[in-house]
Amino acid sequence: MAIRPAGELDKPAILPIIAPVLSAGETYAVETDLTEAEMLGYWFMPAHEVFVFEAEGEVLGTYYLMANQGGNGAHVSNCGYMVSATAQGRGVAAAMCEHSQTRARERGFRAMQFNHVVSTNTRAVALWQKLGFDIVGTLPKAFRHPLHGFVDSYVMFKSLT
Amino acid sequence: MAIRPAGELDKPAILPIIAPVLSAGETYAVETDLTEAEMLGYWFMPAHEVFVFEAEGEVLGTYYLMANQGGNGAHVSNCGYMVSATAQGRGVAAAMCEHSQTRARERGFRAMQFNHVVSTNTRAVALWQKLGFDIVGTLPKAFRHPLHGFVDSYVMFKSLT
Numbered sequence: 001m002a003i004r005p006a007g008e009l010d011k012p013a014i015l016p017i018i019a020p021v022l023s024a025g026e027t028y029a030v031e032t033d034l035t036e037a038e039m040l041g042y043w044f045m046p047a048h049e050v051f052v053f054e055a056e057g058e059v060l061g062t063y064y065l066m067a068n069q070g071g072n073g074a075h076v077s078n079c080g081y082m083v084s085a086t087a088q089g090r091g092v093a094a095a096m097c098e099h100s101q102t103r104a105r106e107r108g109f110r111a112m113q114f115n116h117v118v119s120t121n122t123r124a125v126a127l128w129q130k131l132g133f134d135i136v137g138t139l140p141k142a143f144r145h146p147l148h149g150f151v152d153s154y155v156m157f158k159s160l161t
Numbered sequence: 162m163a164i165r166p167a168g169e170l171d172k173p174a175i176l177p178i179i180a181p182v183l184s185a186g187e188t189y190a191v192e193t194d195l196t197e198a199e200m201l202g203y204w205f206m207p208a209h210e211v212f213v214f215e216a217e218g219e220v221l222g223t224y225y226l227m228a229n230q231g232g233n234g235a236h237v238s239n240c241g242y243m244v245s246a247t248a249q250g251r252g253v254a255a256a257m258c259e260h261s262q263t264r265a266r267e268r269g270f271r272a273m274q275f276n277h278v279v280s281t282n283t284r285a286v287a288l289w290q291k292l293g294f295d296i297v298g299t300l301p302k303a304f305r306h307p308l309h310g311f312v313d314s315y316v317m318f319k320s321l322t
Contacts, residue, residue, distance in 0.1 A: 030232045069190035072187075073303060076300070111302070140297070142318075144234075
């Protein structure tokens with residue numbers, strides 16, 4: 001098992017992980033009708049440092065790390081994580097989140113913020129809490145869930161200092 | 162007095178309003194060393210719908226309106242407001258904020274969110290509260306104020322429905 005920077009050659013393995021998540025539109029506040037090229041363009045946008053979680057030569061998850069704001073807010077990082085549907089429940093997301101915190105500290109970030117954790121994504125909320133993130137804000141009905149309608153999202157935050 | 166969409170011809174009047182605010186780095190989490198062209202590029206980025214507040218032929222303030230997130234978060238809007246140093250305390254920001262809410266409703270937005278209101282910007286915090294925004298989150302030490310060091314920022318939110 002290894003978590004390593006993603007490169008151009010990883011895109012064919014990353015696409016089938018991110019495409020179903022983005023198309024479902026249940027957890028990310030990102031357009032749900034992107035083409036495959038646009039999906040990869042989003043995940044690999046210049047501001048994103050992208051990593052993959054690999055086990056036995058297979059990519060099981062991917063995450064990005066970026067500065068959440070610019071200028072005098074640039075000491076707070078932000079990440080997004082996605083795990084292959086076939087690798088749920090095996091600790092891939094937790095491992096990537098721990099890795100991202102280490103990498104964020106390396107890059108000099110002092111905190112990590114998730115801007116929009118959909119409240120119905122209870123597994124993610126519980127995992128981030130277990131890993132030391134607090135719910136520091138609740139955005140009322142800020143997400144239009146395709147099944148549940150308008151639901152709250154959380155702002156989650158962890159100091160890295 | 163009028164609030165109207167900003168055009169190319171307004172850029173020379175907008176620059177002296179936004180440049181000191183961005184350079185000071187006390188209220189916006191945006192790079193503080195932008196060139197004039199980059200400042201205008203930021204304010205007029207494609208996602209921003211930009212307006213000016215004009216009185217007696219003079220531009221006294223400007224704001225932008227945008228979707229705060231994409232996809233299933235795109236019903237929440239976001240704005241940034243700036244007032245000329247010479248026109249502070251005359252209700253320009255309040256008028257622009259009211260205008261932006263009307264415009265946001267016109268465009269179908271259901272709420273408005275400010276992601277990063279620096280806690281030391283007490284005048285802005287009080288004004289947004291007076292205009293119906295709630296502090297729904299506190300981001301601990303998320304802003305590195307050039308005078309006060311690390312200070313909290315607030316997430317502020319108002320339903321428009």
